[in-house]
Amino acid sequence: MITERLSKVQVMTITVGAIFGVDILMVQHYMVKFARQDGWISLAIGGLLSIGFAFVYYLLAILHPDLDLPEIMLKLCGPFLGRLLLFPIALYAVLYAGLSARIFAQALKMFLLDRTPIYAIIGLMLVVVAYSVYKGIYVIGSISDVIFPICVFTIVSMLLMSFQQMDLDRLQPVLFENTDNVVRGIFPGFRHFLGFEIIAYVYCHTYRAKGTYKWFSAGLLIPIIFYVMLTVVSIGVFSVGSLKGLIFPTLTLSKSIEFPATFLERLESFTAVVWIALVFESLILFFYMSVRDFSVLLGISRRYDKYMTFALIAAAYIVSLLEPHGIQVLDYFLTLLSAYTLYTLIIIPPLTGYALLKRRRSKQ
């Protein structure tokens, strides 16, 4: 249902949608690379830290309830410095959308559409994404309402069905002479939860009712729980040695579930539908963020910012197809996540502190 403002529940579903992305297909692979069988611990700690950082964004948003992040940045830092600081954030959203569309197309090509060209998969997806962003944030809210329960149901089902194949011994020994690696894995774990910054873009469209933060917290916790569970189950099913070699363990996991009924032999076809929906929603939200960033950057009013969508879609499409090597795309994606995480860790907390100080001064 399209509402005038986003409800509290939609704050949760949108947050979940923004955090879930192509990371869900491969988070286990990278965590195990860092911390072996303890990768899930790094991920859990990284996730918990991300909640803290997410609330810095939340604080920034509630201090400026009528503005979104790019507008807040311009208001706090002035037109020049604000735009300067905003540019990397705007660029990130486009690059993220382009690279994640490419990674997803690669996964889809491997598991489902082996003869469909990558440019067609990405192109079609981006066209639908563009249309959704063009229709505005309330349509996006409704889309997330629809996708959220389907995704939760599918992921929970997949986890439950995989439990029988798990061998808990593969998670042992826990933290044995591995603490350094676990600590090293916290930052990579943290970066998989990026997307929570969406709150600074959508809060101004909510009812701003009391208790919104509870739904936002739920939106942060759900991906953490699912990512950690997926990592635990994947280690238990595949073992560390095999997991290190699997590029898309979540898809392989769905392919490994055994059903006595042969008509369900290709279960991954059903789960792929859910991954498509998840990545689709994530792309929509990142596109929405980039549209807002570039619109504010270029001084385009809210009334016309939807037209920015088409320009950015073209940019993301080019980004997604620039690199011919699939493995290099994965590297770029992770580097992008790291760079953006570092950048925002440097920029956003001082900005929020400054906003708080400003508020206190204005009250005095």
Added chain:
Amino acid sequence: MKRLILVLVILTIPLAGCWDRVDIDMRGYVLGIALDAYPPNPIGQNTSELEASPEEEEPLEKMETQAGRPKYAMTVQLPMLKNSQTAGSGPTGGGFDGSSTWEITQIGDSFISMNREMATRTSLLMYYEHLQVIIISDEIARQGLEKVMDFFLRDPEMRRRVKIFISKGEAKRILDVLPRIEDYASMYLSLIPLNVKKTSRMATDTDLGELIINIHSGLDFVLPKVEAIKDEIKSSGGAAIKNGKMVGWLTELELEAVKLMRNLYRGGVITVRTPGEEEGLNVLEVTKAKSTIKPSIKDNVPHFDIRIKVEGNYAEDVNIHTHGQLDMEYIRMLERTFKKEIESLCTRTIKRMQEEYGADVLQLKRILQTKAPAYWKKIADQWDEIYPSASISITADVTVSLLGLET
């Protein structure tokens, strides 16, 4: 109205079909794959009326290799769907006589190139999503499984739950079987392990996924052995795999012992000689078996304490008369006898694995890695030398719960 027409026109574009559309009758649904060494080892090679392709086909089986020399022969079994309703399956080399399967053999250096070469011999598009079994000849298994498994793991159409078997002799012969019950030999073979709850003489949890997990984890393991005659397949016993290479066969009883000790026992029977009776036999039908392996380190030497708890029902006696005589005392005596038999069987099996094969099929290495990681770190490089002399004690505990319909 114009807008509606425009939408309808646009909708016709996706309705035109997709890139990945392949008509069902154009797909070659590969049900089974057999991997043999080429040229086959003449020593110890079994001969059979079924094993060879017709001589005139051999030139078609060969291909021009690009880099390597032809080392492998891959045979795929395709169901001939148009014939499956009317005919039995079998090795016809082409399905021209109305057979329900077609076994295509290709000789080459890599499996993907053999797979593509097959496209020069059939109009069907090879499709592996419904693959049921991969049968590997013992000759290839002895050379090393990891060498040949990459294609089956890398190709997105392959499934990790595909069952793996090691054939004694030529693997292709298994696909050539004319099964009496199922339509296709591959389906027949893939369904046999479902009886694992009835008999303990078949290996369990031996699919492609488990195989590769074991190889990547550096663990030794057991794969099921498969043999065949013209119209029948038998899967019992196993192949011991050490460092990814087959090192020898396990007998049916040895496999039973390994399953008991590794907590893989799903069901089966244990037979003992009746104490004091020359010909008497007592049979226990095992309903539940659970084992634990506890490591301990004394003077820097590992010791493994294996405890096996077995529950079952008294199923049969042979050559003795026990009608109305099964009292508690007799049951206790039986329990002691079964216990001794289990302990003896397990001890014999361990001894052979340690001394003859040096294969750690109980995966004691993993027990140390997970339960005694500090010790493992010290001896990791010397495990192959330590294992053959590792001290292992077996304690079985047997409970006979039910007696059937008679005492």
